[in-house]
Amino acid sequence: MTEELLRTPLYAEHLALGARMVPFAGFEMPVQYAGIIDEHRAVRTSAGVFDVCHMAEFRVFGFEAFDALQGLVTNDLHKIDEMSKAVYTVMCDEAGGIIDDLIVYHTGDLEYLIIANASNRAVDAEWIAAHLPEGVEFVDESDRTGLIALQGPEAVRIITELSGEEPPARFHIAEARLDESIPVLLARTGYTGEDGVEIVCAASDAPAVWRLLLSFAEVSPCGLGARDTLRLEMGYPLHGTDMDRSIDPISAGLSWVVSMKKGEFIGREVLAAIKEAGPERKLVGLSVSEGVPRHGYPVLHDGVEVGTVASGTFSPNLEHGIATAYVPAALAEPGTCLEITARRKNVSATVVRPPFVTHTSLSA
Amino acid sequence: MNPADLRYDKEHEWVRVEGDSAVIGISDFAQDQLGEVVYVDLPSVGDVLAVGETFGEIESVKSVSELFAPVSGTVVEVNDELDSAPESINSDAYGAGWMVKIKLADPAELDGLMSSVEYDAFVANEA
Numbered sequence: 389m390t391e392e393l394l395r396t397p398l399y400a401e402h403l404a405l406g407a408r409m410v411p412f413a414g415f416e417m418p419v420q421y422a423g424i425i426d427e428h429r430a431v432r433t434s435a436g437v438f439d440v441c442h443m444a445e446f447r448v449f450g451f452e453a454f455d456a457l458q459g460l461v462t463n464d465l466h467k468i469d470e471m472s473k474a475v476y477t478v479m480c481d482e483a484g485g486i487i488d489d490l491i492v493y494h495t496g497d498l499e500y501l502i503i504a505n506a507s508n509r510a511v512d513a514e515w516i517a518a519h520l521p522e523g524v525e526f527v528d529e530s531d532r533t534g535l536i537a538l539q540g541p542e543a544v545r546i547i548t549e550l551s552g553e554e555p556p557a558r559f560h561i562a563e564a565r566l567d568e569s570i571p572v573l574l575a576r577t578g579y580t581g582e583d584g585v586e587i588v589c590a591a592s593d594a595p596a597v598w599r600l601l602l603s604f605a606e607v608s609p610c611g612l613g614a615r616d617t618l619r620l621e622m623g624y625p626l627h628g629t630d631m632d633r634s635i636d637p638i639s640a641g642l643s644w645v646v647s648m649k650k651g652e653f654i655g656r657e658v659l660a661a662i663k664e665a666g667p668e669r670k671l672v673g674l675s676v677s678e679g680v681p682r683h684g685y686p687v688l689h690d691g692v693e694v695g696t697v698a699s700g701t702f703s704p705n706l707e708h709g710i711a712t713a714y715v716p717a718a719l720a721e722p723g724t725c726l727e728i729t730a731r732r733k734n735v736s737a738t739v740v741r742p743p744f745v746t747h748t749s750l751s752a
Numbered sequence: 753m754n755p756a757d758l759r760y761d762k763e764h765e766w767v768r769v770e771g772d773s774a775v776i777g778i779s780d781f782a783q784d785q786l787g788e789v790v791y792v793d794l795p796s797v798g799d800v801l802a803v804g805e806t807f808g809e810i811e812s813v814k815s816v817s818e819l820f821a822p823v824s825g826t827v828v829e830v831n832d833e834l835d836s837a838p839e840s841i842n843s844d845a846y847g848a849g850w851m852v853k854i855k856l857a858d859p860a861e862l863d864g865l866m867s868s869v870e871y872d873a874f875v876a877n878e879a
Contacts, residue, residue, distance in 0.1 A: 420787065422786055423788050424787060424788060424812075424813045424814065425790075425813065426788070491754070550860040613813060613814055617813060678791070679791050679793070679811060680790060680791060680811045680813065680816070682816075701793075701813060701815050702790040702811075706792075731809070731816070
């Protein structure tokens with residue numbers, strides 16, 4: 389049974405730009421335009437725009453919205469007590485398995501916006517809605533919401549020009565108007581390691597926003613291919629590849645978004661126990677000597693298979709392969725020498741602590 | 753269109769005959785399909801290529817493709833520049849992007865390859 393692929397409001401724009409389209413999370417999405425490496429470099433040196441309209445946006449309102457969400461996510465939402473702040477977190481089930489990773493934005497009094505992975509939209513919506521008390525409203529705004537990421541060292545200057553004012557501070561969200569007409573929310577967040585914004589708009593305005601951004605010569609359209617090389621260089625995990633419901637955040641290297649200082653939340657007990665005992669397997673970064681590591685390739689230690697590649701790609705910045713893999717905790721020390729079996733031969737892979745790339749417009 | 757002095761196979765490789773030797777590479781259509789080449793895994797001098805069999809691999813960020821020998825022979829030269837500049841295959845598939853030079857085992861095999869006119873038509877059908 390073939391299911392029809394969905395299209396974002398920018399589908400026609402991608403075709404007009406000559407994008408190569410691929411299925412992703414049930415959508416027909418651009419994997420590249422000019423080429424993955426060119427696009428990656430454009431984001432690291434200038435600016436790139438990404439169609440992320442397929443992602444999920446949920447709004448939660450009510451007197452008990454804070455308490456309800458605090459009980460659902462692992463990070464401490466007191467970090468976003470201040471209006472307009474945002475925080476990255478995961479949401480786990482009772483077994484400590486990661487349902488999704490997402491960002492929660494404090495958008496209003498008694499109101500929160502959640503932006504989550506496109507692939508988990510239905511699961512997240514069902515889970516959150518099922519766990520909210522009476523009186524807390526949940527709205528899945530995804531269908532009527534567009535999301536476009538503008539990322540790169542030139543991004544802030546460009547969005548300032550388009551909106552007539554400085555964007556909000558890092559990890560904050562604010563209303564703005566682009567070209568004196570289009571009402572949007574600007575979130576100073578992103579998945580590339582560069583400074584920039586994620587522009588939340590009405591789905592019907594997405595094409596206009598996209599074209600406004602591309603009217604700048606410094607801005608290049610970028611697809612999912614570059615999105616993957618950029619985020620992997622930063623060591624940002626991808627749900628579905630680096631973690632899923634069978635994996636806990638401690639093993640996935642996300643202990644830093646699991647707050648034991650706050651009260652009860654789903655998965656707390658299991659995660660506390662794992663934190664206490666230490667995880668048996670850990671997600672590590674691997675710097676690869678030759679070839680491109682790919683999902684599923686065996687990872688060896690002293691000739692014995694100890695894991696498989698989770699995420700793998702060629703790093704345009706470093707010009708060699710990089711990967712992530714779950715290995716026994718004893719082999720997770722940076723500097724540990726492992727091997728990856730790439731089809732017919734073994735190549736050496738050294739454990740590194742991400743990020744693989746450290747000098748970006750966010751971290752310079 | 754594709755250079756007239758070369759011969760081509762269905763796997764989108766080209767062959768430039770130089771006396772009793774042949775230089776092998778991949779066509780412009782092939783490099784375009786692959787995207788930016790980041791690694792090429794080539795044989796060593798002295799290795800034997802058998803027509804139709806794989807002799808190496810070529811990788812882009814998103815894909816890996818096998819290289820199939822368009823003709824049989826023994827490798828006499830390998831383009832080592834591709835180690836540091838694999839993207840030459842994209843920018844100059846018929847020139848700097850050459851991969852290996854072999855001493856032909858059976859020149860009659862060249863008759864099984866396409867001319868540039870035939871290859872142009874073949875690509876037009878594939879695309």
